[in-house]
Amino acid sequence: MKGDPRDVRDRLDEARKAVDAELERLLAGDESRLFEAMRYAVVGRGKRFRPLLLLAAGGAFGTPREALLPYACAIELIHNYSLVHDDLPSMDNDDFRRGKPSCHKAFGEGLAVLAGDGLLSLAFEVIAGAPSPRGNGERKEQAFLEIAAAAGVRGMIKGQWMDISLSRGEADGNVYTDLVGRKTGALITASVKAGALLAGAPPGGVEAAGAYGESVGLAFQLRDDLADSGTTGSPSGLDAVTIFGRDGARARLDECLKKALAALDRGNVDSAELRCLAGMLAPEPGD
Amino acid sequence: MKGDPRDVRDRLDEARKAVDAELERLLAGDESRLFEAMRYAVVGRGKRFRPLLLLAAGGAFGTPREALLPYACAIELIHNYSLVHDDLPSMDNDDFRRGKPSCHKAFGEGLAVLAGDGLLSLAFEVIAGAPSPRGNGERKEQAFLEIAAAAGVRGMIKGQWMDISLSRGEADGNVYTDLVGRKTGALITASVKAGALLAGAPPGGVEAAGAYGESVGLAFQLRDDLADSGTTGSPSGLDAVTIFGRDGARARLDECLKKALAALDRGNVDSAELRCLAGMLAPEPGD
Numbered sequence: 001m002k003g004d005p006r007d008v009r010d011r012l013d014e015a016r017k018a019v020d021a022e023l024e025r026l027l028a029g030d031e032s033r034l035f036e037a038m039r040y041a042v043v044g045r046g047k048r049f050r051p052l053l054l055l056a057a058g059g060a061f062g063t064p065r066e067a068l069l070p071y072a073c074a075i076e077l078i079h080n081y082s083l084v085h086d087d088l089p090s091m092d093n094d095d096f097r098r099g100k101p102s103c104h105k106a107f108g109e110g111l112a113v114l115a116g117d118g119l120l121s122l123a124f125e126v127i128a129g130a131p132s133p134r135g136n137g138e139r140k141e142q143a144f145l146e147i148a149a150a151a152g153v154r155g156m157i158k159g160q161w162m163d164i165s166l167s168r169g170e171a172d173g174n175v176y177t178d179l180v181g182r183k184t185g186a187l188i189t190a191s192v193k194a195g196a197l198l199a200g201a202p203p204g205g206v207e208a209a210g211a212y213g214e215s216v217g218l219a220f221q222l223r224d225d226l227a228d229s230g231t232t233g234s235p236s237g238l239d240a241v242t243i244f245g246r247d248g249a250r251a252r253l254d255e256c257l258k259k260a261l262a263a264l265d266r267g268n269v270d271s272a273e274l275r276c277l278a279g280m281l282a283p284e285p286g287d
Numbered sequence: 288m289k290g291d292p293r294d295v296r297d298r299l300d301e302a303r304k305a306v307d308a309e310l311e312r313l314l315a316g317d318e319s320r321l322f323e324a325m326r327y328a329v330v331g332r333g334k335r336f337r338p339l340l341l342l343a344a345g346g347a348f349g350t351p352r353e354a355l356l357p358y359a360c361a362i363e364l365i366h367n368y369s370l371v372h373d374d375l376p377s378m379d380n381d382d383f384r385r386g387k388p389s390c391h392k393a394f395g396e397g398l399a400v401l402a403g404d405g406l407l408s409l410a411f412e413v414i415a416g417a418p419s420p421r422g423n424g425e426r427k428e429q430a431f432l433e434i435a436a437a438a439g440v441r442g443m444i445k446g447q448w449m450d451i452s453l454s455r456g457e458a459d460g461n462v463y464t465d466l467v468g469r470k471t472g473a474l475i476t477a478s479v480k481a482g483a484l485l486a487g488a489p490p491g492g493v494e495a496a497g498a499y500g501e502s503v504g505l506a507f508q509l510r511d512d513l514a515d516s517g518t519t520g521s522p523s524g525l526d527a528v529t530i531f532g533r534d535g536a537r538a539r540l541d542e543c544l545k546k547a548l549a550a551l552d553r554g555n556v557d558s559a560e561l562r563c564l565a566g567m568l569a570p571e572p573g574d
Contacts, residue, residue, distance in 0.1 A: 030440075032445075032448065032452075033448075033452065034440070034444070034445065034448040034452075035440070038440070081404075085400055085401075085404060088397070088400060090395070090396035090397035090399075090400060091397045091400065091401070108377070109377035110375070110377035110378045110451055111448075111451075112377075113372055113375060113377060113378065113400060114372075114378070114444060114447060114448055114451075116404075117368075117372060117403075117404075117407070117444055118439070118440040118444045120404070120407060120408070121407070121435065121438045121439040121440060121443075121444055122439055122440050124411045124431075124435045124438075124439075125432070125435040125436055125438075125439045125440075127435075128428065128431045128432035128434075128435040128436075129432055137424040137425070137428065138424070140428075141415065141424065141427075144411075144415045145412070145415035145416055147415075148408065148411045148412040148414075148415040149412055149415075151408045151411075151412075152405070152408040152409055152411075152412045153317075153321070153322070153325070153405040153408060153409050153412075156408075157321070157401060157404055157405045157408055158319075158321065160401060161319065161320075161321040161398075161401055164397055164398075164401075165319075165320065165321075
């Protein structure tokens with residue numbers, strides 16, 4: 001049964017394994033320390049939340065996983081490049097990432113800068129070389145633009161800039177929402193929209209995917225801030241618990257998840273996977 | 288007259304001004320330090336050699352400058368991102384660039400990493416949003432792939448990795464040619480090929496553009512090494528004068544320029560601009 005929660009989780013696990021395998025393939029075949037550093041930053045451990053969103057959104061509009069896999073992996077490469085660069089001593093200065101030394105700790109700073117550059121470049125090379133899933137070049141171009149803009153100087157880059165440059169006194173709810181919308185939300189939203197676009201979704205479906213993505217993007221960061229509460233790694237100290245309080249952050253998270261599901265209903269997007277991925281962000285009893 | 292050398296130089300100057308104006312436009316409208324750092328790294332001073340190559344190659348196949356300008360600027364953004372990151376203390380550690388403090392000297396290391404990331408992302412955003420010059424989406428996709436691969440982990444990134452990781456003992460003529468072909472040659476070749484592709488050149492024309500680009504790319508570095516002789520900034524110490532001697536480097540430069548022009552003749556590419564741009568790399572009497 002399509003809606004059975006265990007089936008959905010199994011399908012998501014299967015998709016995650018396909019993403020992992022494709023990422024390994026994209027980074028194989030070169031034994032240099034440069035590629036070793038890129039593999040170190042990408043392979044294993046990741047939740048692959050963004051690629052799963054892209055695959056689920058595309059699947060909701062009838063496009064099979066194989067055709068979407070390069071785009072899903074490109075987004076994960078962009079996400080991982082941003083982690084490598086954000087961890088650098090001159091940025092957030094994080095020594096650990098996913099339970100192991102961060103890339104610059106393991107490979108040195110120069111190689112970490114270069115490995116990050118390599119992951120970002122490879123992402124666009126993968127997109128450039130990927131066939132249009134439904135032979136629709138225009139839709140591929142639109143998805144490419146969504147992804148590039150999300151990764152760009154008015155999206156993720158601007159968000160990271162705000163995060164390293166804002167002082168604690170400037171942290172309020174509006175600034176938080178703007179910063180998170182760029183730093184975290186932009187690429188998450190682009191993942192869902194790109195999936196819908198590549199699958200040839202009608203305008204209402206693309207709009208619904210975008211609205212779902214925006215709510216899920218904010219929810220993702222609220223969930224992260226609730227889990228990390230008291231140990232914020234954000235340079236600006238801009239975290240939801242500090243700004244909204246624990247109850248306020250939980251209430252906002254609940255609201256975002258409701259809005260995400262409402263967007264799917266409104267756009268008639270029937271996807272157990274997208275519902276399940278949003279559900280994974282629900283606050284835990286301890287939050 | 289099309290072949291008059293003064294006319295050609297005037298036309299190239301005019302094209303350079305158009306590139307400069309478009310670069311300023313692309314980086315305008317945001318007063319943050321992030322954009323200030325990006326403008327600092329890009330605006331003014333550059334020779335704009337790569338964008339001029341793209342415009343000249345496209346012009347040789349009848350496509351007007353306006354339609355090619357976004358692509359030409361994207362390549363210049365990629366070139367400038369690479370300079371910002373290569374200058375970082377953890378890479379080549381250069382304090383000066385184009386006669387002024389390098390980006391990290393003026394804005395700090397974190398912002399220089401981020402500004403470089405921003406320029407690379409913006410380049411792909413510009414390509415994504417640019418119309419196909421002749422309404423030919425397939426040709427745009429091919430040009431996009433040429434540019435992404437040149438910027439990528441088997442092109443520029445690999446070249447920079449070789450440059451920072453090779454020790455002086457490993458420097459021989461073959462390694463030099465391979466390294467320069469990636470670090471300098473790949474983006475120069477992609478500039479010429481992308482121009483030809485976007486302009487809808489026939490296969491022979493695209494092939495000639497690629498061959499011209501490869502020769503010009505190597506000539507560019509030989510010329511640079513001859514001019515900088517004795518003051519090499521290359522971390523590996525891999526420069527043409529050390530490896531081939533001054534006379535050997537000059538002879539190789541002459542040969543590259545001859546091959547570049549021969550490629551144009553072979554492909555029936557009639558372009559005073561491409562001839563003039565190659566001619567600018569001819570050794571000076573003092574070299």
